[in-house]
Amino acid sequence: MSKTIRVLLADDQALVRGALAALLALEPDLEVVAEVGRGDEVVGAARAARADVCLLDIEMPGIDGIAAAAAVRDALPGVRTLVVTTFGRPGYLRRALEAGASGFVVKDTPSRQLAEAVRRVHAGLRVVDPSLATESLVDGANPLTEREREVLRVALGGGPVATIAASVHLSPGTVRNHLSSAIGKTNTSTRAEAARVAQERGWL
Amino acid sequence: MSKTIRVLLADDQALVRGALAALLALEPDLEVVAEVGRGDEVVGAARAARADVCLLDIEMPGIDGIAAAAAVRDALPGVRTLVVTTFGRPGYLRRALEAGASGFVVKDTPSRQLAEAVRRVHAGLRVVDPSLATESLVDGANPLTEREREVLRVALGGGPVATIAASVHLSPGTVRNHLSSAIGKTNTSTRAEAARVAQERGWL
DNA sequence: CCGGGGTCGTGACACCTGTCACGGCCAGGA
DNA sequence: TCCTGGCCGTGACAGGTGTCACGACCCCGG
Numbered sequence: 001m002s003k004t005i006r007v008l009l010a011d012d013q014a015l016v017r018g019a020l021a022a023l024l025a026l027e028p029d030l031e032v033v034a035e036v037g038r039g040d041e042v043v044g045a046a047r048a049a050r051a052d053v054c055l056l057d058i059e060m061p062g063i064d065g066i067a068a069a070a071a072v073r074d075a076l077p078g079v080r081t082l083v084v085t086t087f088g089r090p091g092y093l094r095r096a097l098e099a100g101a102s103g104f105v106v107k108d109t110p111s112r113q114l115a116e117a118v119r120r121v122h123a124g125l126r127v128v129d130p131s132l133a134t135e136s137l138v139d140g141a142n143p144l145t146e147r148e149r150e151v152l153r154v155a156l157g158g159g160p161v162a163t164i165a166a167s168v169h170l171s172p173g174t175v176r177n178h179l180s181s182a183i184g185k186t187n188t189s190t191r192a193e194a195a196r197v198a199q200e201r202g203w204l
Numbered sequence: 205m206s207k208t209i210r211v212l213l214a215d216d217q218a219l220v221r222g223a224l225a226a227l228l229a230l231e232p233d234l235e236v237v238a239e240v241g242r243g244d245e246v247v248g249a250a251r252a253a254r255a256d257v258c259l260l261d262i263e264m265p266g267i268d269g270i271a272a273a274a275a276v277r278d279a280l281p282g283v284r285t286l287v288v289t290t291f292g293r294p295g296y297l298r299r300a301l302e303a304g305a306s307g308f309v310v311k312d313t314p315s316r317q318l319a320e321a322v323r324r325v326h327a328g329l330r331v332v333d334p335s336l337a338t339e340s341l342v343d344g345a346n347p348l349t350e351r352e353r354e355v356l357r358v359a360l361g362g363g364p365v366a367t368i369a370a371s372v373h374l375s376p377g378t379v380r381n382h383l384s385s386a387i388g389k390t391n392t393s394t395r396a397e398a399a400r401v402a403q404e405r406g407w408l
Numbered sequence: 409c410c411g412g413g414g415t416c417g418t419g420a421c422a423c424c425t426g427t428c429a430c431g432g433c434c435a436g437g438a
Numbered sequence: 439t440c441c442t443g444g445c446c447g448t449g450a451c452a453g454g455t456g457t458c459a460c461g462a463c464c465c466c467g468g
Contacts, residue, residue: 016220108219196361349443365424377449
């Protein structure tokens, strides 16, 4: 039996992907068996390479890392996933865990700890950045409604209400109502600010 | 004489920093002699470690990678700098070269090419992502005025005009004039959109 | 069965914003 | 010297925006 842990790397930036591969290659008990740059290639590559653990970035073309984690959970129940992300947004952590991820690591943790996190995840343990876990609790759950999120995502572009309304196929008046509600829930005063805050909290 | 190239790594994300170090350590002729996580520590660490080439990320606390490149050029004339960034924004390339950087690489280039880029820079050559170079030419120079950039940077937050005006110590009317001018130069219709576009172009 | 909440829309109101015209100040180039 | 251009401010106008009240529909849990 091979005792090495077979790792799949998913990150849209090729340079980071290669660098992480070099980092993990230093560990004798780890082996990078696949590298992909898109979220929708994760399941196929993981199956083909018989990966044990998938290291997933969140920001990726195709589907994002959180959705990829859910896809892996559904298609390959024995494979663990570890989400590695640039932004320590509280909402990301919650959504990643709901998607079945076994671990959540921010990219500014010391590089020494990455291999250890992979081992822990492979052993069936949960790995969660402790500072982020507390922050996630105090912020509470996402208060935004589905429509409010949809409208805010478009509002990130910064265009006028008419543009947003056309893009979501709603009346301008309804869009303004949703935006007003979102502004209240984010304690802001303009839709641009509300969109930015929601984005930073990982609510979109 | 030592024939190895002494490299300094600057990136705010410790995981990426460590991974890049592992990647460069694979090359026998390269040696990572310093790692920093802030832009304002680059010059001191480069001098102390007698670095030949500085690999600088743009997004960093303290001062950004472009300003750090300028600081290295002024303080350590013999040291070359290579800017490595996540976002391939045309304005970044222009500003990096004006700051005396010898190279500009985007983070989604293949990892194999990084070591080669370091060698080229050390040899006195320029390394520039070719697709970005053409894009930088068609976009032309930054048309925004100093005040317009300052106002737009604050406008990124999304707050109302009164907040922006207070933050830059200007009259609300003047702020609206600057914003209107910036909206025209970016071919947009709201200040939020103008701020986003200017940000994406690297004009801020 | 009756609430409660999300969704969609309308209408009205006060306020904010984007635009334009105008004036004044100061630096640098023709 | 004049003149162009950036900078700062005011005033006014039309249109956009945030808020509220109201009504309607649907679904779900009590």
